[in-house]
Amino acid sequence: MASNNKITFLVVLVLVAGAVTLFGQAPKKSVISYPVGYRKWAHVKSMVIFGKDHKLFNQFEGLHNVYVNDIGWPSLQQGRVYPDGSMLAFELFALKSSPGAIESGPRKFLAVMRKNSKLYADTGGWGFEVFQGYQSEGSLKDMKQCFNCHASKKAKDFVFSDFAQ
Ligand code: HEC
Incomplete structure (x- = not known):
């Protein structure tokens, strides 16, 4: 009986250790909802990545615009630490060529960052999320994949x- 208890104890210990290990490695998701009206935030810059020579071609081929909300705007201008509630948006459009011009095609995704220094302490105080195409549900599985870069x-x-002045 005593040895049975010992075995039960050991099994429980292994299960708990396993759960802790799994939990510790669980991907961290954000709780950022779709930033309705982000197009009315301040426009920060735009960029077209069109060639394989650019190191971000595979991830970010297309035309992107970056926006910042009112809370983040002073920090962006002055290069200071962003206060909680700051948000940045990165929208990426496919490229569409027309005679003599490059136009934006359909949106590929909208990527956002939202500052909450307590909630997202593991990722520099920023939560990350991605909305594919025109979807309003976030699809990002693990914020670390963004934060690593x-x-x-x-x-x-x-x-x-x-x-961009
Ligand atoms: C391999 C590097 C890399 C990865 C991975 C990456 N980013 Fe970025 N991100 C960049 C670069 C470089 C820029 C600036 C683009 C520019 O200068 O126009 C940027 C810009 C942004 C911006 C605008 C604010 C800023 O920092 O300039 C947001 C928002 C953003 N990324 C969100 C994300 C999200 C969400 C993810 C994860 C799905 C992600 N990023 C993954 C490199 C990366």
Whole structure:
């Protein structure tokens, strides 16, 4: 009986350890809802990535615009740490060529960052989310995949874009 108890104890211990390990590695999702009206935020910059020579061609081929909301705007301008509630949006359109011009085609995705220093402490205080196409439900499984790259911009509070004068 005593040894049975011991075995039960060990089995429980292994299960708990397994659960802790799994939980510890669980991908972190954000709780950011679709930023209705982001097109009325301040326009930060635009860029067209059209060639394989650009290192982000595979992820970001197309025309993108970056926007910042009112809370984040002063920080973007002055290069300061962003307060909670700041949001940035990155919309990417497919390219459509017409005679002598490049136009935007359908939207590929909308990527957003929202500052909440407590909720997203593991990812620099930023929550990340992606809305595919014109969907209003987020599709991102793990914010780390975004943060791993944005982490290189620690000196600018993990934001790449500079305001295009
Ligand atoms: C491989 C690197 C890389 C990865 C991965 C990445 N980004 Fe970015 N992101 C960039 C770069 C570079 C820019 C700036 C683009 C520009 O200068 O126009 C940017 C810009 C942004 C912006 C506008 C604010 C800023 O930092 O300039 C948002 C919002 C954004 N990304 C969200 C995301 C989300 C959400 C994910 C994950 C799905 C993600 N990013 C993954 C490199 C990356």
